Amino acid sequence: MVTTSKAPASGPGRRTAGIDTPAKRGRLAVHRNPYWQACGAGRGGVSLGYRKPTAGAGTWIARLIRDGHRAEHRLGQADDAGAAPGALPYGAALTEALAWAARRAGANSERADRATEPLTVRTAVAAYVADRKARNPENGRDAETRLTKHLLAAKIADRPLADLTDADMAGWVRALDGIAPATVARLLNDTKAALHQAAETHHRLLPAGWRDMLARGLRRGAAAHAKAQPPAAAHQRPFLSLADVRALVAAAGEQDEDGDFSRLVAVLAQTGARFSQVVRLTVADVTEDRGNPARVRLMMPSSRKGRPGNSKATHYPVAIGADLLTLLRPAMAGRGGHEPLLTRWHHRQHAGDKETGRAPRWVKDRREPWHKAADMARPWARAVAAAGLPPSVTPYRLRDASIIRALTDGRLSVQHVAKLHDTSAAMIERHYASHIADAMTDAAHSAVVSIVSAPAVTLRAVG
Structure with missing residues (x-):
């Protein structure tokens, strides 16, 4: 002892x-x-x-x-x-x-x-990743991949935390080239979390105002990075025509025999909702008008974007066609209203046998909801290839296509399109301005009336 x-x-x-x-x-x-x-x-x-x-x-x-x-x-x-x-x-x-x-x-x-090991960005990230993996292994691995690729590969990784300046942080963010804005946002969140955790643990080793310096540097860098990016206009991304969308849905149906992936892609395509919304749909969210069987809608869960505690409604209605309802009926049959609408098979591995030469194999274990967008990465890549589309096409392009179809239809206002896609009219105007202009031009042409009288025609007697 x-x-x-x-x-x-x-x-x-x-x-x-x-x-x-x-x-x-x-x-x-x-x-x-x-x-x-x-x-x-x-x-x-x-x-x-x-x-x-x-x-x-x-x-x-x-x-x-x-x-x-x-x-x-x-x-x-x-x-x-x-x-x-x-x-x-x-x-x-x-x-x-x-x-x-x-x-x-x-x-x-x-x-x-x-x-006495130097407290650097690298050691702070290592401690954060270990803690994040202990809480949630999957999310921890995702954070580790982002931080390793974009932060630990930079010169700033071996800089002592006490010597960091806001110029260091801003310069690192500005140098993040070729990264999607959403990835940059997640990377900055992970970076702030890692360095804040280090500041909590080693606050006596860091100068006063260190956290303010960190926030200031990241904010300056993010603003400069966003300014340097080309406008995020929808026309600069791969635009999916209605034929492309139909080809994708058809190709998705070939990726699994149970139709789970096909249902997911079809709901994304016809509603224009985000992945995080459609995976929260329940069986009870499919509603039919008994007086008018042709009127079917999904009560789509609202997005979780925005500040916590806001007053936004929990669901909003989205009309769907009879074709999508037919595709969803097998997923609804014999299930309770509270159960997830879109599910898939979870597989587990059966060990092989060296003596008999039997190889390990994966078998269906249980059905569970889709959890994150990465779950659809592999079948999506196969569906994109089967549909003859470029590999750069992502599931979010289905949302783009839905918004553009609604704008160019001519019967819906920008505000109505925004509500149907759970976003703001300002966002629609900012990202889809060219399509709004096309729709307005078409509407203006259809409203043109003739104001010049036709010249009188003198009739001649015949015979």
Whole structure:
């Protein structure tokens, strides 16, 4: 057993006494504190102690004083009269004390080395990723991938945190080229979380106002990065025509025999909703008008964008066609209204058998909801290729296509299109301005009336 305490800064130590033979130890007075004998010159360092009991054999104690801290360790019974077999004579106790002190000093040195390891962006990220993985392994791995690729590969990674400046942070963000805005946002969130965690743990090692510096640098860098990017207009992204969308939905139906992926893609395509919304649909969110079977709608869960606690409605109606309803009916049959509408099979692996040569295989285990957009990455890539579209086409292009179809239809206002897609009219105007202009031009042409009277035609008599 080891005990540690702060060594007294001054004061006399317990007087030393002869403890090297059983006879000398037998003449010592009983005392609850050990009799100490230094194992080397000086007051500090390693000492061997002997605790004299009221009866029976005494006990050897080792003590180490280092850097103002004291640690003690019970070595075992002394070879006094009446001691049990295996009791330690003085020489063996001295050897044990020195060995224990060496191990203890080595461990303290290793901890000190770790404690004095430079606190850098890299060490802060490593601690954050380890903590994030412990809470949620999947999300932790996602954060680790982003941070490793974009932050730890930069020169700033080995900069001591105490030496960071807002110019360092802003310069790093400005240099993030060829990264989607959404990825930049997630990367900055991970970076702030990692460095804030380090600041919480090591606040005494960082200068005053360090967090304000960090926020200022990231904010400046993000603003400069956004300004340097080309306008995020929809026409600069791959535009999907209605024929493209239909080809994608058809190709999605070929990716799994149960139709799970096909249903997911079809809902995304016809509603224009985000992945995070459609995966929260329940069976009860499919509503039919009994008086008019042709009128079917989904009560789409609202997005979770915006500030917490806002007053936005939890659902909004989106009209769907009979074709989508037919596709969804197998997913609704025999299921409760509270159950997720869109699910898929979860597989588990059956171990192989080396003796029989049977290879491991994956088997269907249970059905569960889609969790994150990455779950559809592989079947989506296959569907895009099967539809003959470029690999750069992402599922979000289905939302673009839905918004553009609604704008160019001519019967819906910008405000109505925004409400049907759970966004703002300002966002629609900013990102789809060219399509709004086309729709307005078409509407204007259809409203043109003739204002010039046709010249009178003189009729001639025939015959």
